[in-house]
Amino acid sequence: MNVKRTMLVKAWIGAVLGMAVLAGPAQAKEWTSVTIATEGDYAPWNLTEPGGKLSGFEPELVANLCARIKLQCKLVTQDWDGMIPGLQAGKFDVLVDAISSTPDREKIIGLSRPYAATPATFAVADTTILQKAAAKPIVVKLDNNAHTGQPGVEALRKALKGKTIGIQSGTVYTDFIENNFKDVATIRQYKTAPERDLDLANGRIDASFDDVTYFTSGANKNASIVMAGPEIAGAVWGPGEGLAFRKQDADLKAKFDTAIAAAIADGTVTRLSQKWFKTNVAP
Template sequence: MKFVKSIGLAILGSTLAIGGAAAQDKTVKIATEGAYEPWNFTGPGGKLEGFEVDLANELCNRMKVKCEIVAQDWDGIIPALQAKKYDAIMAGMSITDERKKVIDFSNPYAAGPNGFLVAKNSPLAKMPGTGQAFNLSSQQAEGEKAIEALKPVLKGKTVGVQVSTIHANFADKYLKGTAEVREYKTTEQHDLDLAAGRIDAVLADATALNGTLRKPEFKDYVLVGPSITGGLLGPGVGVGLRQGETALKQQFNDAIAAAKADGTLKKLSEKWFKIDTTPRS
């Protein structure tokens, strides 16, 4: 009887080991833009680097799956997900109601402020509201009043935004008829036009703009304007997923929750952004 019991335990142990190995052998393919420093960018030799590359590997490790990270142009990143070219998106993509009509999201893994990048010698450097913060979800009246205060100084100016982003949506809703809004395929392109004097300001995520400010060629530029979050800007950045992928979504949510609880999100965001972008809710 003991011999039979031993055989049974051995078989059970082998089965569990095989099951664990099978889970580890599963690969989750994640797309990032590779052109949104310091969230994600292409480093020397073509290697993908940045906050989301580090975080993707960390989450996959917690999910006990292999991680394959690929670069995908921003304007095709959602259609390619829907076409099943990869399993998930981690590309600084904010969770919005509009996007949730076509894809699903994990819980947010980062939430940061937004702002304007302008030259220090520009009249816009004295933009009202600088240093103040408003959430359009909980402080709509105050936030929209702060936005109205921007319009006189932005009148007739040209503001650059990345196409198909929350910043493009924000500019379309609040700045149309006040400033000329110019859309760019990548943030690098609007940064270059700002440096060349072809536009007056860039509206983007402050964490990305802080990365731009660390470049020598932008030493004479400054981040200004009120920090606006919430509302159509969404609750933060999450993993983009195909609708109906409930098991994968739960895996990501569990991994994000664990990384938040043990301080990994804080550690990685401070490494790449120099501030803590851990979601508060």
């Protein structure tokens, strides 16, 4: 689940920018409460417990941030494809869902300073396709323009030629896989990461691609699936994951930016990331 989304954003840019032209100047608002949307289905970033309670790294972090800035925060669930439209329509005030900061997103929404920065990797059930990742995996760092042609990516393209790669739709990873592997492999998109994992475990696809934290945290429930190949890191994923806001709510964004900076500085982000990811994802 991931968990980092981009494909749907491009379709929204024209409509959102047009709405901005028609809208008048934003009125100053005295923020006392906000509604925050999350998916509730991208463990361990966010998840819904059997009783319906929202839990995970982001819900705990948001509770901490809201307490710091003395805001009453209501956390609700929303499918990814309705998040940004719902934000723009005023249904929510903030989004928290492992949202990577990218140039496309910054055209239509405000993004906070990052509270996490994580690499991504492939996973397989058959290690003859890609070798199981080492205890200290190789890291391939990419910038926004260094995809196909980079030695680490070319090795992956060769290994996955003729294979089927599963990816959750609408993520920053979807763009990466489509741009770099669609000419050598079949790409199959899924609404959720668990659906993709089930097909991988049952041999209906050959590999999947997602955030390293998704696999290391135990969010993947299929014991036969292992991380494989190198980790992909660097500016290709943007500066990291942050909260999303309407452009006109710069004052609200500033409040959360201050709280995030404090949570990083005093070790709160490190503590929560160790709890939920078993590694430090603080940027």
